[in-house]
Amino acid sequence: MNAQQQFVQTYLEAWNDHDPSGVASHLCADGLYCDVPNQTQLGGEELLAHLIDYFSNDHYRYELIGDVLVNQNTMAFQYQVIPLETHSGAQGWSGAEFVQLRGNVAQQINDYYRVPGAQSRRDGLSEEGRRYAKSGLGVEAMEQLLSALQKAMDQDKVYLDPELSLPRLADKLGCSVNHLSQAINAGHAMSFFDYINQFRVTEAAQILRQKDCQFPAILDVALSVGFNSTSTFYTAFKKATGETPAKYRRGAQ
Known part of the structure; x- marks a missing residue:
């Protein structure tokens, strides 16, 4: 054994x-x-x-x-x-x-x-859980998909695309929507949107820490990292950092 x-x-x-x-x-x-x-x-x-x-x-x-x-x-x-x-x-x-x-x-x-x-x-x-139990996506294939996903985030920064969706990302990675959803849930224990938003928030935090920030308005920062609205940005940012973007900016400068 x-x-x-x-x-x-x-x-x-x-x-x-x-x-x-x-x-x-x-x-x-x-x-x-x-x-x-x-x-x-x-x-x-x-x-x-x-x-x-x-x-x-x-x-x-x-x-x-x-x-x-x-x-x-x-x-x-x-x-x-x-x-x-x-x-x-x-x-x-x-x-x-x-x-x-x-x-x-x-x-x-x-x-x-x-x-x-x-x-x-x-x-x-969850629907993802049912799919995982029945899916033909094996461990090796899932690891390969997670590796390709990480590359798409780190090198291609696909999260900056405000039109990014689960089907659109699956098409870019050459996999099915079900398998991509499964891989994100299994590998990162979060939903597609939470997974994408964590990269957007990290990018936004880097911008907000800059003393000579080129985006004076919070909305401009949100749009620059892929969010479509200020409210969605505020919710995701506060969930990740515990602070609003404005308060985070004041504390960083």
């Missing part, structure tokens, strides 16, 4: 043993467990506290479905969750996890799942 298979085996065993510490120990010290459908991220201590509460009412068994897909420092696997008491009326669900490894522990675990009735710690499933 290789290290990745061992990781999955002990990880699922910890779930089946209702062992919060055992599950959380699969994350490195600064690792993150990302509940993609609920758009939440938990560090080790947060995950531990969450699981202590969850396991107090957990009556399920967790089983691996199919093979563990491995490529260098990433892996993916599907699982199913089965009620321990079939007469209780509880329903099981299925899901998939995409894991970024650092040595023998996880740097990040992105979890996608389907929960009938949304009666568990996992309250529903």
Whole structure:
């Protein structure tokens, strides 16, 4: 049994043993467990506290479905969750996890799942999550797509295009819209717009820090980095920095 298979085996065993510490120990010290459908991220201590509460009412068994897909420092696997008491009326669900490894522990675990009735710690499933569980996009292909995506951001700065959309970016990268959405959700645990806006906000912050800024109006800054409106820019900027663009500019100069 290789290290990745061992990781999955002990990880699922910890779930089946209702062992919060055992599950959380699969994350490195600064690792993150990302509940993609609920758009939440938990560090080790947060995950531990969450699981202590969850396991107090957990009556399920967790089983691996199919093979563990491995490529260098990433892996993916599907699982199913089965009620321990079939007469209780509880329903099981299925899901998939995409894991970024650092040595023998996880740097990040992105979890996608389907929960009938949304009666568990996992309250529903995003469309991206359903697509991931059924998609033919493997780990290696996803890594290649994420690499091409990063290049498009860093070198081509496609986020500066105010007309950029998920279909338009997918066409540029030569992939399907579904696969691009899946890769962004799995690799970065965020939506397409949040992913693009983080680059726009970073670019805007660099402009606002300049003492001889060529854009005196906030709207001009917003438009220069790809935003279509001041309100959208303000919302994204404050979400990322905790400050409005105007306050950030005053503090930087």
